[in-house]
Amino acid sequence: MDAFDALIAPEDLPRARTNHQRRLAGEETEQRYPLRLMRKSGRMLWAETSGVRINWNGRPATLNIVNDITARKAAEDSIRHLAHHDPLTGLPNRVLLQDRLERALASAQRNGTSLAMLFIDLDGFKPVNDRYGHDTGDALLQAVAKRLRGTLRHSDTAARIGGDEFVVLLPVLAETQDAGLIAAKLRTAIASPFEIDGHRITISASIGLALYPRDGDTASELMRTADGAMYADKRQHAV
CATH class of the missing domain: 3.30.450.20 (PAS domain)
Incomplete structure (x- = not known):
């Protein structure tokens, strides 16, 4: 041997x-x-x-x-990756997000720590699609995903769960107010103009926040709370 x-x-x-x-x-x-x-x-x-x-x-x-x-x-790895990642942006999909959220919740419950979920919906994305076409819209989603990754910590997860909706999991928080600070950074990153296919495109984001254990102790409760908070944020911006 x-x-x-x-x-x-x-x-x-x-x-x-x-x-x-x-x-x-x-x-x-x-x-x-x-x-x-x-x-x-x-x-x-x-x-x-x-x-x-x-x-x-x-x-x-x-x-x-x-x-x-x-x-x-290589083929098996590719199939496994596609099963857990969004094919357009390469971000984790809903399946992988759910798995990571369940693991993060178990860890937080075991260690008595906090975590946060951010539900992000892009404002102004549909007009971009309508005006410039789906290829430009897809490129914009890819650019948004890149900014999310660039803004977050290595331990965080940014996932695309469909359309122009993203969810961010913050599994480790030194202080609960850190979640709001990170949400503000993400809002600023998304609001900065994008250069896509020769077009200067500006969009914004509505962001809803849910904290464990304040807003629930299950994945479904946190997702529901973050989703509701996102729509409240969207209504506030529309006023």
Whole structure:
């Protein structure tokens, strides 16, 4: 195994060695399992390996068969990504947002901390679509997503849940008022003019805020409260 060991990614080496030793001992092992192998160039490939115990010059040995499954892994990763991300903006979708929110709530309940949800609806997006077309509208949504990512912390999540609606999850708050400060930063970022397809486009955002535990202790309660607060914010701007 020494020569083969040198090709195996360090994270997968214990698994490979365990299977090799068990196979040599005649014990039951994984029939097939994936490994990451390193090329001489430094690039990684995915391989599926299987093996059998044999006698080699009177000594126990293993005969291993290794198949390159890099393309299959890439296809699986792509399918997994599409299942959890918005195809237009690349942001997490509603499914991934729900998962992260449930995890954040469990952590907050366990540690006695606060979290926040921001429901964002773009004001003035429909006229942009009507005037410049859907391609420009799509490019604007992509630009908004980029600004959201650029404004938020690494631990935060910005998700697109449909149309011109976004939700931001703030899973860690040092102070509850930090959520309002972040909402203000997002509002300013979105209000700054966009240059899209040669057009200077200005939109704004209505933002609703919900805090755990103040506004609810379940994902559905927080989403409902944030959604209602967003519509209240929209009505206030319309006055």
